[in-house]
Amino acid sequence: MATKATLQRESLVPFIQILGPDGMANPNDVVELGLKPHDFKALYRWMVLARTFDERALALQRQGRLGTYAPLLGQEAAQVGSAYALKPEDWVFPSYREHVVLAMRGQSWVQLLTYWGGNEEGNRIPEGIRNFMISVPIATQILHATGAAWAAKLKGEKSCAIVYFGDGATSEGDFHEGLNFAGVFKVPVVFFCQNNQYAISVPRTRQTASETIAQKALAYGFEGVQVDGNDVFAVYKVTKDALEKAREGGGPTLIEAVTYRLTHHTTADDWTRYRPAEEVEMWKQKDPIKRLRLYLEKQGLWSEQDEAKLVEEAKAEIAQAVAQYEALPKRDIEDIFQYMYAEMPWNLKEQLQELKEYLAEHGGDLPKE
Amino acid sequence: MPQMTLIQAINDALKTEMRRDPTVIVMGEDVGVNGGVFRATEGLYQEFGPDRAIDTPLAESGIVGTAIGMALNGLKPVAEIQFDGFLPPAFDQIVSHAARIRWRSRGRYHVPIVIRVPYGGGIRALEHHSEAPEAYYVHTPGLKVVIPSNPYDAKGLLIAAIRDPDPVIFFEPKRLYRAFRQEVPEGDYIVPIGKASVVREGTDVTVISWGAMVRICLQAIEQLEGVSVELIDLRTLAPLDIETILSSVAKTGRAVIVQEAPRTCSLASELTALITERLLLQLQAPVVRVTGYDTHIPYLTMEQYYLPDAGRVRKGIEKVLSF
Numbered sequence: 001m002a003t004k005a006t007l008q009r010e011s012l013v014p015f016i017q018i019l020g021p022d023g024m025a026n027p028n029d030v031v032e033l034g035l036k037p038h039d040f041k042a043l044y045r046w047m048v049l050a051r052t053f054d055e056r057a058l059a060l061q062r063q064g065r066l067g068t069y070a071p072l073l074g075q076e077a078a079q080v081g082s083a084y085a086l087k088p089e090d091w092v093f094p095s096y097r098e099h100v101v102l103a104m105r106g107q108s109w110v111q112l113l114t115y116w117g118g119n120e121e122g123n124r125i126p127e128g129i130r131n132f133m134i135s136v137p138i139a140t141q142i143l144h145a146t147g148a149a150w151a152a153k154l155k156g157e158k159s160c161a162i163v164y165f166g167d168g169a170t171s172e173g174d175f176h177e178g179l180n181f182a183g184v185f186k187v188p189v190v191f192f193c194q195n196n197q198y199a200i201s202v203p204r205t206r207q208t209a210s211e212t213i214a215q216k217a218l219a220y221g222f223e224g225v226q227v228d229g230n231d232v233f234a235v236y237k238v239t240k241d242a243l244e245k246a247r248e249g250g251g252p253t254l255i256e257a258v259t260y261r262l263t264h265h266t267t268a269d270d271w272t273r274y275r276p277a278e279e280v281e282m283w284k285q286k287d288p289i290k291r292l293r294l295y296l297e298k299q300g301l302w303s304e305q306d307e308a309k310l311v312e313e314a315k316a317e318i319a320q321a322v323a324q325y326e327a328l329p330k331r332d333i334e335d336i337f338q339y340m341y342a343e344m345p346w347n348l349k350e351q352l353q354e355l356k357e358y359l360a361e362h363g364g365d366l367p368k369e
Numbered sequence: 370m371p372q373m374t375l376i377q378a379i380n381d382a383l384k385t386e387m388r389r390d391p392t393v394i395v396m397g398e399d400v401g402v403n404g405g406v407f408r409a410t411e412g413l414y415q416e417f418g419p420d421r422a423i424d425t426p427l428a429e430s431g432i433v434g435t436a437i438g439m440a441l442n443g444l445k446p447v448a449e450i451q452f453d454g455f456l457p458p459a460f461d462q463i464v465s466h467a468a469r470i471r472w473r474s475r476g477r478y479h480v481p482i483v484i485r486v487p488y489g490g491g492i493r494a495l496e497h498h499s500e501a502p503e504a505y506y507v508h509t510p511g512l513k514v515v516i517p518s519n520p521y522d523a524k525g526l527l528i529a530a531i532r533d534p535d536p537v538i539f540f541e542p543k544r545l546y547r548a549f550r551q552e553v554p555e556g557d558y559i560v561p562i563g564k565a566s567v568v569r570e571g572t573d574v575t576v577i578s579w580g581a582m583v584r585i586c587l588q589a590i591e592q593l594e595g596v597s598v599e600l601i602d603l604r605t606l607a608p609l610d611i612e613t614i615l616s617s618v619a620k621t622g623r624a625v626i627v628q629e630a631p632r633t634c635s636l637a638s639e640l641t642a643l644i645t646e647r648l649l650l651q652l653q654a655p656v657v658r659v660t661g662y663d664t665h666i667p668y669l670t671m672e673q674y675y676l677p678d679a680g681r682v683r684k685g686i687e688k689v690l691s692f
Contacts, residue, residue: 123474124474124477127477133470133474133478140461140462144434144438145438147435151438151443154439154444161438174430177426181426181428181431338475339476340510341471345563346608
């Protein structure tokens, strides 16, 4: 396993980095990834798309064209690197910031905008895609991933589950219970913590007195690993290894991807209230996209023209998604009452009728007051 | 036909469904090797093995949360929460997820889980072992809530709950677990969810109850002379069988609701509202509620003062008749 930079102090868990902020990597470590130049370019393309989507979504929210939105700026490598290691039969349990993970798994940008635009249709995962819906209550999805992976094991299937959560989630009881169950039953699940250093305003040091989050795995009886979350190669490698181990019956792994949220928690937040600009600037120097571009350029795999072309394509792809999102048809109020149960009970039928009558009294919509 | 207690009927329902459907599993604290602290899962570990009668770590949110994940991936978990008083740690998973997943996913996912919970007072138990929390779950959209009052219904309702495509909270009145036996058919039958039962027909007053209180009501009715009481056992608390309730109260013009839960914002409150909203002009008297008090259920030395007994039910019936 590659360990270009290990922590200065003695650590209970390994820290993995392959691609440094300067775009330099040990060639042997890169060979070990088993990736080809077209994979490098695909990783880069997804990261650029993620950032393009993120910038556009933020702008739409500021213009009142999207609801509250949780940006991923700075966390592109953690998300793209981990999702690139997944197989279609694996299950993904996201929190609310993993936009590009969902897209890489086959959900459309339009669907993501639909969700953040306040339309439940954004949660209708297309048939055949084993993504679960965005989970807003912190850490609760960790148990679902453990359960889904457990079911796969009981059914004798070779699929795994991966669950995404943040550093704040590790303080919740469901984090403990999810890891504990997974350890006891040795289920094929990967716990992927994006430690972006803040839970809204509260720093990582206020979540735990542990040196690392990864070492918490040791208490549950399985392996924990810390990875440079801004290094897409290292993230891919540790996730792939964890998934392979899970598939072979080796049980769960906790991955702590050390990264940084370069912007607000959501559009309703203001990061300047709780952290110095110098800290944010320092992390910008470790930008995950820049370092992969440097690597590609050094390898002669990327040119100015390639960059310009990709930026144009990404902008066009997202612009098309925005156009489709904004052209979505007006919804039927029955959507509020549908899908509560397999069959609609009498009280919902009655309440739906009540709402329909009220709207009919005002020409089919709410009264204008 | 075999005579069974309510707990034996529960056990028989689990065995029947586990034999019929290999995706059904039971999970919870002490449900495997030990067969459950009330013996509801007796023999399942021996017959179906540790992968289908699963002893879990002691963590209620973990039990329900992982059951949800299992259900998403094709299993039908029947999760046991050992006592009513230990259901609160699972509240978040039930309310924020189990109840919402069909709706949030627009039908892509649903959660066919059953959460079995020994329920209610009257067994001289420790504190946190005698709660009646149905109102929280009846109030929560997306759940079904079921509570049997006898062995026959217990088996048929539990089989129906396991086959139901939506999450079901299945309360079991522990006071009735071994209180009496009843003929229970072998093999496979269901009692449909959403259907109340008219335990006794009458014309003067309707008594509406569920769980262990149904027996208390019967006792009270048998003690009353010259009054024709119709007794309804709701059996399913969500969704309510509104037709059975309203047609009875429309006939009698009087309603008494008997529950062991605290009164304020309870199911009795909702039933009172439904009856008065729809039948005000047919009512001969205000609806009467006979309930637990708005305190915590006392420990074993005083719980009998809290739980409605036949005398309080008689008094409620007399009150609604004498208005």
